[in-house]
Amino acid sequence: MKHLLPLHYIDTVARSGSIRGAANTLAITSTALNRRILAMEEELGVPIFERLPRGVRLSTAGELLIQHIRTQMADMERVKSQIADLSGVRRGHVSIVCGQALLPHFMAEQVASYRRLHPAVTFSVKVCDRNTAIDQLTSFDADLAVVFEPMRTSEFQPMGKVEQSxxxxxxxxxxxxxxxxxxxxxxxxxxxxxxxxxxxxxxxxxxxxxxxxxxxxxxxxxxxxxxxxxxxxxxxxxxxxxxxxxxxxxxxxxxxxxxxxxxxxxSGDLYVGQLKGRVLPVAAALFANAIVKALEFQYVTNNEKIA
Amino acid sequence: MKHLLPLHYIDTVARSGSIRGAANTLAITSTALNRRILAMEEELGVPIFERLPRGVRLSTAGELLIQHIRTQMADMERVKSQIADLSGVRRGHVSIVCGQALLPHFMAEQVASYRRLHPAVTFSVKVCDRNTAIDQLTSFDADLAVVFEPMRTSEFQPMGKVEQSxxxxxxxxxxxxxxxxxxxxxxxxxxxxxxxxxxxxxxxxxxxxxxxxxxxxxxxxxxxxxxxxxxxxxxxxxxxxxxxxxxxxxxxxxxxxxxxxxxxxxSGDLYVGQLKGRVLPVAAALFANAIVKALEFQYVTNNEKIA
DNA sequence: CTGATTGATGCAATAAACGCATCACTGCAG
DNA sequence: CTGCAGTGATGCGTTTATTGCATCAATCAG
Incomplete structure (x- = not known):
């Protein structure tokens, strides 16, 4: 989406911490990127970044802005997903973070079985601990998090849980x-x-x-x-x-x-959840339903084994 | 904000129902506007508008998109408002819809007393019945609605109410x-x-x-x-x-x-409320607090008169 | 049919964005 | 202290994208 290219630029600079570094990953020159940021700050009336001797850092205004930017980019993805969905094809991308324990067997099976139904949906699965999982959700780097005994936080909205011993x-x-x-x-x-x-x-x-x-x-x-x-x-x-x-x-x-x-x-609780208040893209929402169902099933069979 | 100019274009076309008409109000030629829309549809992969013999109408995909666009534009206003707020000046614009009954005395007093505190905040106050009030909220044409006995709807989020005989x-x-x-x-x-x-x-x-x-x-x-x-x-x-x-x-x-x-x-209930789930700009949120307080005060004095 | 209105398109003029070279500044290593 | 490597800012020529004019095809009202 072209109109949010400037937003993507700012996001990249914020992540990279330097204009030149961001320009490099964006495959443009630092001058172009620098000017776009200056123009954006001009429009906004306040600087977005603090200029440090070794790069840039988000200002307070920038913090506010970057949150808006990430929300908008994620929401645009959702809209595109919904539009694609109503034209019949179920396409999109689902980004998941989860603890190591789930990866090798459970998550692999789930992703595989979902992709068998909807081959146009792509996945990215990242491993991280439960602290950074929440960060990944809030920065919209991940749509879903599957974590064991997650930190209590208002950002995390559970969609399902299952007891795990x-x-x-x-x-x-x-x-x-x-x-x-x-x-x-x-x-x-x-x-x-x-x-x-x-x-x-x-x-x-x-x-x-x-x-x-x-x-x-x-x-x-x-x-x-x-x-x-x-x-x-x-x-x-x-x-x-x-x-x-x-x-x-x-x-x-x-x-x-x-x-x-x-x-x-x-035993502790394994949670599937998303960022609180966010409307997920179609594919992510459906996949979340699928793994919640699968977890419940796994829970039942577990209990049967115990009984 | 330049980056959401294309979005504003689409919004205007959607409201106007015709590309030429929208181009006129936007003070550009219909060619330019037409091409931007074609480009946007190209990016999106699906048409945003249905071409009718006498203009255009939003397609299903367009309906989804326009909602996103209006949310995005309103949210950008909020961010700008918050940024202005943290630099000391409290500026911004508050758009209110309310029933006729409140306008002549109550609303005029409220707006005047708020502007005495914050002269940089501008207001638009529109009169409409309670049905269209909700529409104005959902289309982000209004930040606040003050209505008597509003229609029950999930879109409306009350922030305060007062009984009125x-x-x-x-x-x-x-x-x-x-x-x-x-x-x-x-x-x-x-x-x-x-x-x-x-x-x-x-x-x-x-x-x-x-x-x-x-x-x-x-x-x-x-x-x-x-x-x-x-x-x-x-x-x-x-x-x-x-x-x-x-x-x-x-x-x-x-x-x-x-x-x-x-x-x-x-007696019935007079409600102050906003669009459900929306985060209001600073000025609008503060003004809402002010009138809720004023209404409560009015309620108390009313009861005293009765007693 | 005729005239008026709609959105789409080819082409030339215009405006915006870009890349290169360079400057000014800071921190680090020698 | 000095030189070096890294940062963001800026002037200028070039490239790219955008705009506006003229025009076309399609539709509808009278």
Whole structure:
């Protein structure tokens, strides 16, 4: 959309923190970009950016403006999506942020099955912790967020939730692999590898430790589940995973998953949500419905397994 | 704002119903305007307007787009207002629609006293019935609406309300002028001049007639209070007015106002409100607060008079 | 049919945007 | 302190996009 090109320019400068840098990514010269910004500030009557010796930074007025700009750009996408929708083709782009736990199996399946129905819809799926997830929503970089135990904030509007209990992950040769249900004392008896503090699971575990009054033996901390899972094969320790992140069958694998007693570590809530007050593009709204449905189904089958 | 000039063009064409007509009001040639629209439709992939033999009309896609455009333009005004606000000067423009009853005294006082505080704020005050008031809000032609007994709709978001009882208006020489409180039988005993059906007072009266089972003797119907008030001097009949529409003192006037028994015609609610979900410009929001306060005060003094 | 009105289009004139080279300024490393 | 690398601002010639005029095809009222 041509008319909001100037807005896109400003957005890029705000993100890049420098006019020249933004001009580079926008594939225009810095002079052109600089002049457009000067013209915009002229129109507005106040500077949008503060000029620093090493670039620019949004002024207070710029903060107000950039929020408007991002809202408008996102809303234009929604309108285009709705227009495309009423001409029959369901097209558009859905941008999702979610925790690592969901990515490998659940999200991949969901995206794939949605794209089977609507091949014209494209996706971008980004991994991030629950703090930045909210930021991504407010800056309109993401349409949907799927996060475990999200921070309480007025910006986040839940569209669905499902309870998720933690599972213990360990090598098949680990002594605790003998048991099918692990208690708190079991968890204390072995070293553990944990995700980083911004992770929702970590939050649940910290809370459990606080409540029980004794700490787990943390030997590894990493933001990569892959790394942790591989490490489990080298040393006898355990780690954790959400039920939804488990592969379907694990009979042959070297890595096994075991349930944890609810009384040891309480289960937490997995939320699907969007930015509060925003009207989502058609494709994003429909996909959100789909994963909420899928989560509810997963919840039911989970409970059946328990029962 | 230059970047939303194309949007303003489309809006004007939509309102005017013809490209040439819109080009005329925009002070450009129809060629230029036509081409901008063609370019926009090209970008969008679908036509915005249906081409009729005698002009153009919004297509379905155009309806979606025009709503976005009006939202965007109004929101830009809000941002500009907020930016102006943080640089100290409180400037901006407030557009109000309200029923006839409020205009002559109440609204004039309110606008005047607000402008005494903030001379940089300009006003436009339009009179319309309660149906079109909502339309004016949804099309962003008005920021605020002050209406009596508004239509129930999800678009209207009340910000304050005050109960208003009807007063009877008549010539000083009218027989009923002797009494200080009029009952239903009094109203039946004389011809009446009524506002048109879209008026809120009329709605209350129709409801009262329906409930009582007998009709008032309607001899005049007009959408001009001025006309009705003048007519009262030529024929012995009565009309109605809201308490808030009364002049402060009426001792010397040829026209007098009398209370009506609540049991005859129940009082209705006067609402101040805005478009649901909209964030108002600073000036409009502050002015809304001011008149809500003023209405509450008026309500209190009214009740004191009654007590 | 005739005249008036509508939106679309080819072509030349105009206005806006762009890119290059350069300046003035700041902070950092030597 | 000095030179260097990085930043945003500015003058000028060129390129691109936009505008306006004249005109066409289609439609409708009388």
């Amino acid at each position: 933690l599972k213990a992950v360990m090598s098949r040769s680990h002594p605790l692999a003998e048991k099918s249900l692990l208690g708190w004392s079991d968890l204390l008896s072995t070293p553990v590898a944990l995700p980083t503090a911004s992770n929702g699971m970590r939050y649940l575990l910290e809370e459990a430790m606080l409540r029980k009054g004794n700490d787990l033996e943390k030997i590894i901390e990493s933001d990569s589940y892959d790394f942790i899972r591989n490490y489990l094969r080298h040393e006898h320790c355990i780690s954790f995973q959400l039920g939804i992140g488990l592969p379907q069958e694990n009979n042959t694998s070297e890595i096994v998953y075991r349930d944890i007693d609810e009384r040891a570590v309480p | 009807l007063k009877a208006v008549m010539s000083r020489s009218h027989p009923l002028a002797e009494k200080s409180l009029l009952g239903w039988s009094d109203l039946l005993s004389t011809p009446v001049a009524l506002p048109t059906a879209s008026n809120g007072m009329r709605y209350l009266l129709e409801e009262a007639m329906l409930r009582k089972g007998n009709d008032l003797e309607k001899i005049i119907e007009s959408d001009s209070y001025d006309f009705i008030r003048n007519y009262l001097r030529h024929e012995h009949c009565i009309s109605f007015q809201l308490g808030i529409g009364l002049p402060q003192e009426n001792n010397t006037s040829e026209i007098v106002y009398r209370d009506i028994d609540e049991r005859a015609v129940p």
